[in-house]
Amino acid sequence: MTNHMNNLLRLLSLLLMVATATTANSKxxxxxxxxxxxxxxxxxxxxxxxxxxxxxxxxxxxxxxxxxxxxxxxxxxxxxxxxxxxxxxxxxxxxxxxxxxxxxxxxxxxxxxxxxxxxxxxxxxxxxxxxxxxxxxxxxxxxxxxxxxxxxxxxxxxxxxxxxxxxxxxxxxxxxxxxxxxxxxxxxxxxxxxxxxxxxxxxxxxxxxxxxxxxxxxxxxxxxxxxxxxxxxxxxxxxxxxxxxxxxxxxxxxxxxxxxxxxxxxxxxxxxxxxxxxxxxxxxxxxxxxxxxxxxxxxxxxxxxxxxxxxxxxxxxxxxxxxxxxxxxxxxxxxxxxxxxxxxxxxxxxxIERDTLFGESFAHDIADIETPEASLLYRWVIKGHDKLLLTYDGAPGYMRYPPQHAEPQLFNLKDDPKETENLAEANPAKVEELSALLDEWYVPKQRQAGKLAPPAG
CATH class of the missing domain: 3.40.720.10 (Alkaline Phosphatase, subunit A)
Incomplete structure (x- = not known):
């Protein structure tokens, strides 16, 4: 009987320790x-x-x-x-x-x-x-x-x-x-x-x-x-x-x-x-x-x-x-x-089973607070070390550094982390592949890629 009680006490003590540890781990x-x-x-x-x-x-x-x-x-x-x-x-x-x-x-x-x-x-x-x-x-x-x-x-x-x-x-x-x-x-x-x-x-x-x-x-x-x-x-x-x-x-x-x-x-x-x-x-x-x-x-x-x-x-x-x-x-x-x-x-x-990220850039001042595309200037996608940057014709308003060029920009970030060499013209298939990923993310309906907004005024 004594051994049985001792075993029972040990079991209860063990269960209490497990419960305490579980609570601590799940805090x-x-x-x-x-x-x-x-x-x-x-x-x-x-x-x-x-x-x-x-x-x-x-x-x-x-x-x-x-x-x-x-x-x-x-x-x-x-x-x-x-x-x-x-x-x-x-x-x-x-x-x-x-x-x-x-x-x-x-x-x-x-x-x-x-x-x-x-x-x-x-x-x-x-x-x-x-x-x-x-x-x-x-x-x-x-x-x-x-x-x-x-x-x-x-x-x-x-x-x-x-x-x-x-x-x-x-x-x-x-x-x-x-x-x-x-x-x-x-x-x-x-x-x-x-x-x-x-x-x-x-x-x-x-x-x-x-x-x-x-x-x-x-x-x-x-x-x-x-x-x-x-x-x-x-x-x-x-x-x-x-x-x-x-x-x-x-x-x-x-x-x-x-x-x-x-x-x-x-x-x-x-x-x-x-x-x-x-x-x-x-x-x-x-x-x-x-x-x-x-x-x-x-x-x-x-x-x-x-x-x-x-x-x-x-x-x-x-x-x-x-x-x-x-x-x-x-x-x-x-x-x-x-x-x-x-x-x-x-x-x-x-x-992490993901090799693609997306991003977008807009003007500092919002042209239309209910229509995000009104100020859309860029969208970008990174897949692995390849990065495609597309320019859009959203309204830049006042910007210190507005977009200057409308052509696609393709960079290999592993070899060119400072993005100095645009590879787009030499790699049209890669541009097409990454552009398709951007459109899978979302398709702008009011802005056009490859264009700059007309000058204000």
Whole structure:
């Protein structure tokens, strides 16, 4: 009888251990998005930059699954962020640019609705919904900090946040939220502390306006690059990259010191690229452009004990962010998403069975807030290392670097990562093959490839 009782107690103890382990393993993870602003994909230590020092992001890369061939579908601030929060391409969520242009079409929309076109643009997120809303159904709290274009933080479904949004003063893209990183980290760390104390899973949107202009880094960073002999204006940008890296270290250290690293999925991405000019401003083929230094970004996933560190050769896109996060949280969206849920492959290390990515570029100012094609300038597809770029006759409005040529552009990114040699004329069959993939993605009905928009006026 005693032996029987002992065996029963051991069995119960074992079952309790299994149940406890299962509960721990299935605990809903916290989600932290780190979003860089205007940073070239090469501009990190771990990406091989010879001057820029990013020790904290280098460490994150060592602890993460890293996709060095990551991309954003639309390389401009607001559309890039809108894709991240809605899980939809710009032509689907209709937020294709930063601001509504003063066009007859937008004036007509405003007159019919009796509202400013800027307010009407905000209604797009009302229609699509957003990630914080879907996570809230699984008990998540959420916090918005940094850049945010879609009105108040509440409009995006965040339970807490810093941005009041349009029409409040400075509400175009962040108002009070823009202090994060540059001036303070306290709102973010206090939100984490509250969530940990309440034992509530959380989603953190950390999107400081860094290394975005103004390039006004602390002297301790700037002096370092000036002493290296870097030209002053370029040194300011390099120093901004390191200052941003320092803020990421502050955030990651706080997560680790709070004892929640193993319960937290950290994802890193950039909104668009950057080429710093010595005279100031950004160069062509970077921000706003469909070229590699505009659309490419390292994408990282850190979840200790769940996602093993790895350097992945496959393609990855920010369009995958929402479905992957929803899967990690055990949550669901209101519809299917065009991106992939990468979680199974991130955890198993198995190859991602996808060799094709798509993207699109539009004018900075939206010609028609209800018709995305009105501002369509480019569409691109990457299959393996082949990239096709088609130009369209959408209205560019005011652009620093509008399209100059209408012919197809074909590049081999493995041999020519800087996209200097157009192979289209010598490879018509490849152009036809990749053009067909673009049309399988979607077919523009109002714009024509191979044409430039007529001059305004």
């Amino acid at each position: 809903t993870p916290n989600i932290v998005l780190i979003l860089s602003d205007d940073q070239g994909y090469t501009d990190y230590g771990f990406m091989g930059h010879e001057e820029i020092e990013t020790p904290n992001l280098d460490q994150l890369a060592k602890e993460s699954t890293v996709f060095r061939r990551g991309y954003v579908p639309t390389a401009l601030c607001r559309p890039a962020l809108s894709t991240l929060i809605t899980g939809l391409y710009s032509h689907q969520n209709k937020t294709t640019g930063n601001d509504p242009a003063r066009t007859p079409a937008n004036n007509a929309h405003a007159e019919r609705a009796g509202k400013d076109a800027r307010e009407l643009l905000l209604t797009h997120i009302d229609r699509t919904g957003a990630l914080p809303l879907w996570l809230a159904k699984k008990g998540y709290v959420s916090f918005q900090s940094g850049k945010w274009w879609e009105g108040s933080f509440e409009r995006g479904g965040f339970t807490e946040g810093m941005t009041k949004g349009y029409p409040n003063p400075g509400g175009r893209h962040g108002d009070a939220g823009l202090a994060i990183g540059r001036e303070t980290m306290t709102p973010v760390t206090e939100f984490i502390d509250r969530s940990v104390k309440a034992e509530t899973p959380f989603f953190l949107w950390y999107a400081p306006v860094m290394p975005h202009t103004p390039h006004n880094p602390p002297a301790r960073f700037l002096d370092k690059y000036l002493k290296k002999g870097v030209q002053e204006r370029v040194a300011q940008y390099y120093a901004m990259c390191e200052w941003f890296d320092e803020t990421c270290g502050t955030l990651l250290d706080h997560i680790d010191e709070s004892g929640i690293a193993d319960e937290t999925l950290v994802i890193y991405v950039t909104d668009n690229g950057w080429i710093q000019k010595e005279v100031g401003g950004y160069g062509p083929r970077s921000k706003r452009s469909p070229y590699e230094l505009g659309t490419r970004t390292p994408i990282m996933f850190r979840w200790p004990g769940k996602i093993p560190p790895a350097d992945r050769p496959e393609l990855c896109s920010s369009i995958d962010f929402v479905p992957t996060v929803l899967a990690a949280a055990g949550a669901e969206g209101p519809h299917d998403f065009p991106g992939l849920n990468l979680l199974p492959q991130l955890q198993s290390g198995e190859t």
